[in-house]
Amino acid sequence: MDLTLIGILLVLGAAVGFAAGLLGIGGGMLLVPFMTMILTAKAFPSEHIVHMAIATSLATIMFTSISSVRAHHARGAVIWRIVKLFTPGILIGSWVGPWIGAQMNSAALATFFGLFVTFSATQMLLDRKPAASRDLPGPVGMTAAGGTIGVLSGLVGAGGGFVSVPFMTWCNVKIHNAVATSAALGFPIAFAGTLSNIFFGLNVPNLPAGSLGYIYLPALLVIAIASVSTAPLGARTAHALPVKSLKKVFALMLYALAAYMLYKAFR
Template structure:
């Protein structure tokens, strides 16, 4: 791994960790487009670049979610009973998501990711919380909901917050509890998705040295360390900056990244 690649990944990891702490969001939607740019610039196999970016992004969430959930747990905000009901479905869905991604051409996967990011940016920009309409479903319903959250998260390399938080809020869970519980769900999403990306990527030819399945281990190591170190600084900064304004700026940046991924898929 040359020095320019290391520097690029260090900057990316720092930006992702700081943003996660500042805005309380996962880094997948930032990581995937920027990592796609970096790996493409370094002439990684074009057919696998998006798959590798998504898989490596998902793997980093294993590390960043731990520090995030600890902070929420200390405040007593995590609803562990809700997380327990959603986790079985999440583990199944997060395993299936990367398998679906493997069946898709890299360009199709890039387009799907672009649409997901554009939807998430719009959700952030409008900042609308769904009206509470019902209580949480029973065990079968929670299993199905967890499966959907996990499958989509595993497919796009994200922590699931843009899906799980609106779902829980719609089911009368208070917003701060929904955010905290969503953070707790990040680890099982990342764990199952990472194992799936390793398993389904092991038989893929032409992956670059340093790959474990679809995961590019050097990038994982660099980004995990820097993002975990910068997340607390982002969280501290959040108390002194207008976070609502920052979210709007971040949403517009997501639109730009979605446009890049759409370009990547259509060209």
């Protein structure tokens, strides 16, 4: 991997880590489109680019989630009982999601990602929060919810907060606890999804050197180092900036990235 690519990945990782700390969002929706651009520019095999971008993005969450969870746990905001109820379904769903992605061609996967990010950006722009109208379901319901979160996360390479936070607030979990608990769910999502992407990509032909399954290890290493370093800075900056306004700007940026992925699918 040349120095230019290392520099680009360092900047990308730093930006994603800062945005995650500042806005309380996972980096997958940013990472996947930019990784797709980078791998395309490096002339990686076109049939694998989107799969590798999603898999590498998901793997970085294993590292970034740890620092985020430590900060939330120190404030007593993580509800570990809910984490335990979600985790069995999340582990299953996060394994299944990459398997589904492996059955899809690059265009179909890019289309799904683009449409999903468009939906998520719209929710962020409108800042809609579901009214708390019920309690959390029992173990079976929580396993099913966790499975849904895991499948979607495995398909788009994100940490699941786009689904888990609204679900928990709908079930009368306070918003700051929902965000903190969602951060704790990032690790099992990323862990199971990463193992799945390795397993289902191991025997795929024509993957570039440095790949472990669908994961591009050099990019994972550089992005993880940079994003873990800047996430705490973003979290501190959040207290001094108008985060609600910034989220609307971020949503507009997500529209542009979603448009790029849809362009990539149909070109």
